Amino acid sequence: MSNIPAELKYVASHEWLRLEADGSVTVGITEHAQELLGDIVFVELPKVGANLAAEEQAGVVESVKAASDVYAPIAGEVLEVNAELEAAPELANSEPYAAGWFFKIKPANAADLDSLLDAAGYAKEIGA
Amino acid sequence: MTAPKRTPLFDAHVAAGAKMVDFAGWEMPIHYGSQLKEHEIVRSDAGMFDVSHMTVIDISGSDAKAWLQQLIANDVAKLPFEGKALYSGMLTEDGTVVDDLIVYLTSYGYRMVVNAGTTDKDLAWMDSHKAGFDVSLNVRRDLAMLAVQGPNAIAKVCAVKPQLADAIQSLKVFQGLPAGDWFFARTGYTGEDGLEIMIPAGEASNFFNELVAAGVAPIGLGARDTLRLEAGMNLYGHDMDETVSPLQAGMGWTIAWEPASRDFIGRKALEAQKAAGVPMKQVGLVLEGRGVLREGQKVVVEGVGEGIITSGTFSPTLKHSIAIARVPAATGADAQVDLRGTLTAVRVVKMPFVRNGKKVFE
Numbered sequence: 001m002s003n004i005p006a007e008l009k010y011v012a013s014h015e016w017l018r019l020e021a022d023g024s025v026t027v028g029i030t031e032h033a034q035e036l037l038g039d040i041v042f043v044e045l046p047k048v049g050a051n052l053a054a055e056e057q058a059g060v061v062e063s064v065k066a067a068s069d070v071y072a073p074i075a076g077e078v079l080e081v082n083a084e085l086e087a088a089p090e091l092a093n094s095e096p097y098a099a100g101w102f103f104k105i106k107p108a109n110a111a112d113l114d115s116l117l118d119a120a121g122y123a124k125e126i127g128a
Numbered sequence: 129m130t131a132p133k134r135t136p137l138f139d140a141h142v143a144a145g146a147k148m149v150d151f152a153g154w155e156m157p158i159h160y161g162s163q164l165k166e167h168e169i170v171r172s173d174a175g176m177f178d179v180s181h182m183t184v185i186d187i188s189g190s191d192a193k194a195w196l197q198q199l200i201a202n203d204v205a206k207l208p209f210e211g212k213a214l215y216s217g218m219l220t221e222d223g224t225v226v227d228d229l230i231v232y233l234t235s236y237g238y239r240m241v242v243n244a245g246t247t248d249k250d251l252a253w254m255d256s257h258k259a260g261f262d263v264s265l266n267v268r269r270d271l272a273m274l275a276v277q278g279p280n281a282i283a284k285v286c287a288v289k290p291q292l293a294d295a296i297q298s299l300k301v302f303q304g305l306p307a308g309d310w311f312f313a314r315t316g317y318t319g320e321d322g323l324e325i326m327i328p329a330g331e332a333s334n335f336f337n338e339l340v341a342a343g344v345a346p347i348g349l350g351a352r353d354t355l356r357l358e359a360g361m362n363l364y365g366h367d368m369d370e371t372v373s374p375l376q377a378g379m380g381w382t383i384a385w386e387p388a389s390r391d392f393i394g395r396k397a398l399e400a401q402k403a404a405g406v407p408m409k410q411v412g413l414v415l416e417g418r419g420v421l422r423e424g425q426k427v428v429v430e431g432v433g434e435g436i437i438t439s440g441t442f443s444p445t446l447k448h449s450i451a452i453a454r455v456p457a458a459t460g461a462d463a464q465v466d467l468r469g470t471l472t473a474v475r476v477v478k479m480p481f482v483r484n485g486k487k488v489f490e
Contacts, residue, residue, distance in 0.1 A: 038350065039164040041442040042418050060468070062420045064163055064354060064442050067468065090164075 002032040002128055005097055009113055010122035011073040013055075016097065019113060020104075024079055028101040029061065029070065029092060032126050037063035040089045043070075045081040045103055052076060052105070054112065059102060061092065074112040076105040135180035136272045136329040140336045144346045152245030154181040156349055163350035167444040170318055170355055171485045174278035175347035176339055181244035184271050184326060185251075188237035189263035196231065196238060198392050199257060201374065203384035207233040211304045213315055216382050217374045218250070219394030223401055225368045225377065226253055230315060232304050239311070241273075241324075243364050257393070272332035276344060277322030277355075279485065282314075285323055288338045296323070317352065319359025319483045354441050357450060360412060360479030366423060367410070367438040367452050373401055376454055377438075378410035378479070406457060408435065412479040412489060413451040419467050421451035421474070426466040429459045437465065445482045452479070 004010070009017040014033035018026045034040065044060040052058055052072035059070040081103045085091050092100035107113065117125060132155040141148065146157035157178065159166060169175045187196065196204045202216030210233050218226045227246045232239045242250045254265060276285050286293035292307055299305060301321075304313030311326040327335055340346065353363070360378075362368055368377035375383075375398060383398065384390070415421055421440035428434055435455030443450045455463065455476070464471040477489040 038159070039162055041164075042420065044418070062442070064350065064420075064444075067420060067422065093162075 002030065002035060002126070003097070004030065004032075004119045004123050004128065006119045008097070008119065010117040010119070010125070011071070012117070012125050013071050013073070015071060015073045017073055017113065017116065023106070023110065024104045025074065025076070025107055025113065026101050026104050027058075027073060028096055030122070031096045032128070034093045034096050034100075037061065037068060038065045039063055040092045043085055043089045043092065043102070045086060046072075046078045048078050048081060050078045052078065061089075070102060072105065073116065074105065075108040077108075078103055079106050080104040133181070135178055136332040137178045137180060137274075137336055140333045141178065141346065144340070146346065146348065149349075151349055152181065152243075154244060156181060157346065159348035159350045160346050163348065163354070164444045166345065166347040166351035167354050169345045170278045170320060170347055170351065171445055171482075172279065173345070174276060174281040174284045174322075174343065175345045175351070176336070177275040177277070177347050177349075177352050178272070179275050179324070180272040180329075180332070182273060183242050183244065183247040183250070184268040184273065185240045185242065186234070186236065186238075186266040186268055187240060187263060188266070189261070191261040191263050192237040195258070195261040195263040197390055199254065200229070200231070201383045201392055201394060201398075203390060204231060204233070204238065206384065207231075209233065210235055211306075211313075213302045213304060213313060217368075217379050218253070219374065219392070219398075220370055221393060221397060223373050223375075223394040223397030224370045225364070225372060225374055225379070226250065226370060228362060228364055228368070228379070232313065234306070245365060268326075270329055271326045272329045273324060273326050274332070274336065274339075275316055275318075275322065275324045276339065277316045277318040277320045279321060281320070281322035281344070284339065284342045284344050285312075285325070288335070288342050317359070317361055318355040319361070319480060320355075320485070354444055357439055357441050357452065358443050358445055358480065358482035360452070360481060362452070363439055372454070373398065373406070375401055375406045376408040376410065378452075408454050409457045409459070410438075411453055411455055411459060412477045412481060413437065413440075413453050413463065413465065414475045414477050414481070414489070415449040415451075415465070415472065416475070417448070417472070419449060419472060421449045421465055421467070427453050427455050428464045428466065428471060429456055429462075430464070432456045432458045435459070435463075443481060445485070446487060450481050
């Protein structure tokens, strides 16, 4: 059974979001997503400073098995990307909710988070 | 829809933590945790694959040799002694590939191993080409098959079967030997040394567990695919099938043209293809930058034409992507691949990519 931390928000395309103390939002892919992908060998991250619309493509994750797009779960400006993940993409497998984060975004509208799935909603979404 | 079939090792896979998937109608292990780790174990130590879904066919009868000489493109007359193995394509009249297979010379005739997904059509094809030959086929569903591969594979099998160690160690590459109801062959699909072992179904689990205890790791189909791709070996249904000539799939070496009098199925079509000029060839592609080459991606060769990737992956040994592609015959050292909408430069190389754990292409 996949780990779905209660304190995070989720979208159906398998990204998670964490609201940080400074108002920024950290984004990654869920444990369920990395299980589906298998061993991850490359990630492509968005450019810092890019303004992304909700559901806009923000990057690519490539596993041995498949390539999959990563989407911006909410609109906002990319503040930071995880350079460590680019160098060690397997972090998205081993620590999807910690060292395997993808990018940080400054939400265009902080209230956008409220409408996203909570852990129970995501668990239902993936049939967990 | 019929339920997927299970090999005699199904319970052993589940007990070993396998993730099981449907493969060609069989419930098979795709990995036991990490495909990359399993790949590395086979390159550096020893791993084992359940290949019981493949089909063993024993061929006997006074016309067995003559029948095989017209059935397959390579020539069983080249097999000099019992146990020796031959790789071949079985072709259509149009000179395309029905299946690829291994055939061993045995005391009673021949033993053939064909792919799982093609078994039904292979057997129907063979049956429809038996008229006039004294030949009988015995499909050995009573056998399981384990491929034990890697630099330490043979030593670890010998540790489990000490009474057979001398015989196993005497095997040359592409050679097999029967031992009672068992059969050991020094063959494989990984580019490493190792054995493919046929086992009475009821003894398979016990042998599997003995090998685990001897330090042989179970390996899933995921790593089997990356290993064979690094070794530059074709996978039926991807790199060739009934729409592709063996001459365009890197299988020219498996066609025995001599003696010219041997009229095997597909020969006339292949001769016509050769006379007309074979327009496409199989090559290896290497992408040293980021990204992964995948089956079905378009290959663009400037000023020459287009081709297609037939198998592609991330190479765990080389840490970059490699692919097998079918490209125009005039393709040189450079090509581009349409990588999710971006034309990306790749190098065209001679395969294999990896042999015995080491990079081998220039």
